[in-house]
Amino acid sequence: MSPEESFRAYVGGRIAALSRVAYLLTGDRHSAEDLVQMTLVRVARHWERVIKNGDPDGYVHRTMYSQHVSLWRSRRRDARPVADSPDRAGPDSTAGVADALVVRQALARLTPKQRAVLVLRFFEDRTEVEAAAVLGCSVSTVKSTTRDALARLRALAPELADLVGVGVLPNEGGGR
Structure with missing residues (x-):
């Protein structure tokens, strides 16, 4: 080939x-x-x-x-303020869609580095060592960024606490 x-x-x-x-x-x-x-x-x-x-x-x-x-x-360098997306009227008939939207909006509030670490660790299910290798940083940077990102999510979007343990968000300290 x-x-x-x-x-x-x-x-x-x-x-x-x-x-x-x-x-x-x-x-x-x-x-x-x-x-x-x-x-x-x-x-x-x-x-x-x-x-x-x-x-x-x-x-x-x-x-x-x-x-x-x-x-x-x-x-x-060219940052400009962006408004949150407007809420949509009407009930959502699918259970997981609302959770996915909440998670997506919460991820949008994180820095790109924090988002990258959480995506690698929890969406792609990579170890801290693997995430560090992909990002070209130390394992301790991945650990501290994960800790800080999860803390920021808890502060900015407390409604996510209900999603921990139901397969949408990781348990604290439950990573590999």
Whole structure:
């Protein structure tokens, strides 16, 4: 299989998962699509080297998180206030949708670094060591950022306390 065919096969098999992670990082569908596209363009440039080193997932995820932080840093200089999304009228007939919205809005209140750590640790179910490797930081940074992010979530969105233990949010100290 040629490197181009290999890359196309990888993207075809992983695009949905990469898009979900990008959405959790950015909180916006369009920004997530841009993040995935920028990540895949960067990865495609080095694809032959990436596949020689084995499983490309680690490289792709590291590239995505680095891209996300770079974009966040560049946009931070041009920060502008953004209003919360308006509430929608009418009851929600699906049980998990309301919980997912609460979690998504709470994640949007965190810094990109805090969001990245929580997504890696609890959405992708990575260990502290794996998260540190992906983010290029120390394990203690992952631990302290996780602690700070969860504390910030508790302070900013106390309604999330009801979701702990029901599979939506992690128990405190319950990580690997």
